[in-house]
Amino acid sequence: MNSFKNIKLYIVVLFCALFAGCNEDYLDIAPTDRVSDASILSDTTLFEAYVINRYLGVRLTDKEGDGSVPGFGRGFEYALWSSLTDESIYNNDDNTWVIQQGLLSPENTGIAGTLWGRSYRSIRECNYALINLPNITMSESGKARLTAELKFIRAFRYHDLIRNYGKVVLRGDNVSMLGDDFTDPSLFERASIEEGLQYVLAELDEAIAGLPTQNNNNWLEGRATKGAAMALKSRLLLYAASPLYNGGATGSAEQWQRAAQAAQDVMDLGIYSLYQQGYSDMFTASESHQEVIFARFYNLNQRHTALEIANGPNGYDAWGGNAPLQNLIDDYEMLDGSSFDWNNPSHAANPYANRDPRMSETILYNGSQYRGRAVETFLPGGRDSQDGPSNWNTSRTGYYMKKFIDESLPIQNPWQVAGTQNWLYFRYAEILLNYAEARNEASGPDASVYEAINSIRQRNGVNMPPLPTGLSKDQMRERIQHERRIELAFEEHRFYDVRRWMIAETTENEPAYGIDIRRAQDGTLTYQRKISLQGRRFLERHYWLPIPRQEILASNNVLEQNPGYN
Incomplete structure (x- = not known):
């Protein structure tokens, strides 16, 4: 096992720029566990380490990120996101049953309560880096890559906000400080879902233009590539065409075709394919492989749960x-x-x-x-x-x-x-499923839809029979939804799929x-x-999560709550 390949990726760097207001004197004692803003902004290596660490999050509640700090999802936690769905339940609760039993409220958000805060914290950190990057002594090509990475990370965080809360606050490149006027309503104005999606998709297009096609050495593995940003774009466009994002009606043929094209663009890169060495083995393989588009890789010094x-x-x-x-x-x-x-x-x-x-x-x-x-x-x-x-x-x-x-x-x-497995955020099977769903909705079950689904069903080690020919559009939709349920089980998709399909x-x-x-x-x-x-219970309001009450109170009650939770 190449255990040392990603050590550089997850160097933990703590410094004052993470926290608004921490530049104030505190008993005039210089902290020894942080690196100062001045050091970060004057040292190219430290600044790049800061950017790399934006692929990680911060622990905000008990048992979160046990053994390591949280990444982009629940993959390396005790209670997985699957245990908020009809895939699994968590034996010892750990704040999951409140969601399973329909008791979710702004005051009691269970394990979903940290999404809003962690996402906006990460967005602020990315903004800080983007604002200061032009003044860093670094090659223009190096700055271009870091800019693209930061835009990808920020887009990922916004995607997490949109798929959980719907309407979000778009911060642009702003870095709010404790001294800012938090009574300014513009700081808490939620954009429409369409505006949020348009913003994130534009960010992803910029990221795609600046990211490398592949990371060509082990030290870079785990950082974003064109494929990662294109895969996120594919997912977002699929969501954007789905009923939940269109007032309960399916999206237009043009929306679905745009989603199909985004998936096709990933396929056309020609660098990803289905793993053929065993279905379960793809999740425990110590090395990257042909199905991995973007992952959090095992790190010797940051073992996970x-x-x-x-x-x-x-x-x-x-x-x-x-x-x-x-x-x-x-x-x-x-x-x-x-x-x-x-x-x-x-x-x-x-x-x-x-x-x-x-x-x-x-x-x-x-x-x-x-x-x-x-x-x-x-x-x-x-x-x-x-x-x-x-x-x-x-x-x-x-x-x-x-x-x-x-x-x-x-x-x-x-x-x-x-605690040595890699966690796959995006893999090629998802892209094929995205394509099949979007293409079917755009123009019906043509040969390319069958090919995408059947390639997954007939990979080595699975060898399930191909789908029957002559399916109608509605019948194919049911088959695709079923295939996503089976192929992507426990991978953080079911929670969002059943909601976007309504x-x-x-x-x-x-x-x-x-x-x-x-x-x-x-x-x-x-x-x-x-x-x-x-x-077990699900109500109409549960299609979106409630914004935690403390976030509403922190805005002086200006921040709009999601419907049904007031």
């Missing part, structure tokens, strides 16, 4: 963590491409046989081979059930996560050993199902679905 102990079965003395829901398991097709059906006696008698191979690569279920033995979630006596060791960590659903898990890493005493009032109001497996004395097994978390 040890996913194996956090999510593993209690029979191994692991903690259960993000427990997959039966809702997801039921959606994996049979090997022949037909739907799984509990009313089919052969399916019900052996529900894990002859299923889409991605299921066994994503989820540990009763009978899965894991670390030298079969997983046992049956009762009585199953080692990974309530009758097993560490039973307080038994999965509430009867399932455990396998995706992202590296069996070569230890469960016991993983500290300073595990189907969350159906999917998120389904009970949170698990499985109860009973073994008779003769060894035969019977399966019965159960409710694993009571009171």
Whole structure:
């Protein structure tokens, strides 16, 4: 494993410019844990390190960024974003159930409460760098690259704000200080969704023009490329054409075609392709590979949450963590491409046989081979059930996560050993799915739509049958939505997909199902679905998150709250 390749990328640099007002004297004591503004602005190396660190965030709440500071998403956390959806529930809550049970409010935002603050903090940090970059002693080509990187990072943060809150405050290049007049309404005026999207897309076009096509050495890996910015543009344009962003109606053919073209532009780069060495292996590979467009790479000095102990079965003395829901398991097709059906006696008698191979690569279920033995979630006596060791960590659903898990890493005493996976923010399969959806909506299910979906279904290690020919536009839409659910499970897409499609009032109001497996004395097994978390609920207002109450109060109540949360 090339463990040292990204050490430079995540040097942690703390200095006063991060914090408005920290240039004021404080007991006249010079802090020893920060680098001064003057040092950063006079040292090219320190300034570049500051820019690089904008790929990271800051820990704003308990358990966030455990083992490392947060990145752009929830990938290396205990409770994943999937546990706010019909993909999984988090065994020990960790402020996720408030969202699953529809109790979200401005005063109680659960694990979603830091998005607004962290995003605007990062935007301010990017603005600080952009304002000062012209005065840094550096080659013009170096300045151009850093400018493009900062615009990409800032665009990513705005994309996170838009997809969670809808209307956002556009700060331009402003750097607000504590002495500014925070009663000025312009500081808190939320732009329309369309204005926000137009701003971010323009920023991305500038970033694309200035970023390299590829990072050509290990020291640069993990920094933005043209492909990364183009992938973000593809995602944003897909969202922009979706019903949630158009008042509940699907976007125009022109909007969908623009989204399709953005995905096609990534495909036309000719440098990305589907990983063919095993579906689950792409998430544990120690090196970058052909499917990775943009990732947070493992860093020897910044190990992340040890996913194996956090999510593993209690029979191994692991903690259960993000427990997959039966809702997801039921959606994996049979090997022949037909739907799984509990009313089919052969399916019900052996529900894990002859299923889409991605299921066994994503989820540990009763009978899965894991670390030298079969997983046992049956009762009585199953080692990974309530009758097993560490039973307080038994999965509430009867399932455990396998995706992202590296069996070569230890469960016991993983500290300073595990936490070495890379987290893929953008991968090529998403781009193919973006293209298929947008092209289908723009002009129907032509050959290119089939080709995009079938290439994912028929990659090595998956080998699912191609989609049936002759599908209508509506039928293809359902197939594409299903394929996104399966292919991108646990990768932070489902939360946003069901909202932008405006189907969350159906999917998120389904009970949170698990499985109860009973073994008779003769060894035969019977399966019965159960409710694993009571009171799951989604209301219309939940299509957007509430802005935390403290942010509204900090604006002297000028900042507009999202509808339904006042």
